[in-house]
Amino acid sequence: MSTFHAVVWMDHQEAHVLMFDREHVESQRIRSRSHHKHQGKAGDASAFFAEVAKALTGSHEVLLTGPGAARNEFREWCGSHARSAAEVIVDSIATDHPTDNQLVALARQYFRKFDAMAADPTQV
Numbered sequence: 109m110s111t112f113h114a115v116v117w118m119d120h121q122e123a124h125v126l127m128f129d130r131e132h133v134e135s136q137r138i139r140s141r142s143h144h145k146h147q148g149k150a151g152d153a154s155a156f157f158a159e160v161a162k163a164l165t166g167s168h169e170v171l172l173t174g175p176g177a178a179r180n181e182f183r184e185w186c187g188s189h190a191r192s193a194a195e196v197i198v199d200s201i202a203t204d205h206p207t208d209n210q211l212v213a214l215a216r217q218y219f220r221k222f223d224a225m226a227a228d229p230t231q232v
Contacts, residue, residue: 112129112167112168112169113127113128113129113167113168113169113170113171113215113216113219114126114127114128114164114167114169114170114171114215115128115170115171115172115173115211115212115214115215115218116160116164116170116171116172116173116174116179116182117173117174117203117205117206117211118160118172118173118174118178118179118182119174119175119176119178120140120142120153120176120178121139121140122137122138122139122140123137123138123156123159123160123163124136124137124208124211125137125138125160125163125164126208126211126212126215127164127166127167128212128215128216133208133212135208136163138156138159138160138163140152140153140156141155141156142156153181153185154185154189157181157182157185157186157189157190158189158190160182161182161186161189161190161192161193164193164196165192167196168196169196169198169219169222170193170196170197170198171197171198171199171200171201171215171218171219172197172199172200172201173200173201173202173203173206173211173214173215174202174203175202175203175204175205179200180200183197183200198222199218199222201218
């Protein structure tokens with residue numbers, strides 16, 4: 109599904125990728141192959157992050173969310189390994205464990221404000 113917006117909730121164990129437009133939401137869960145709470149092996153983290161980056165193909169603006177450091181580690185990883193994903197990530201915010209519906213509502217609200225500010229540089 110090619111959509112303009114996506115939101116990703118992630119920790120070191122899994123990622124919920126939600127791509128959406130005004131009428132549709134498509135969700136995908138990606139689980140880490142590592143059994144460790146924090147990715148101990150760089151290869152495990154890299155494979156997990158690569159799957160998440162691939163899932164973002166077609167999105168133009170991506171919001172990263174989650175409770176810990178995984179979202180920021182993913183953003184840094186994208187800067188070195190998945191430039192197309194890195195270019196569409198607009199922000200990373202801390203969240204607890206919302207439902208997918210709550211996550212989409214949060215992202216819709218975020219992107220309304222983000223898009224309004226991007227269209228009007230005086231709102232910075």
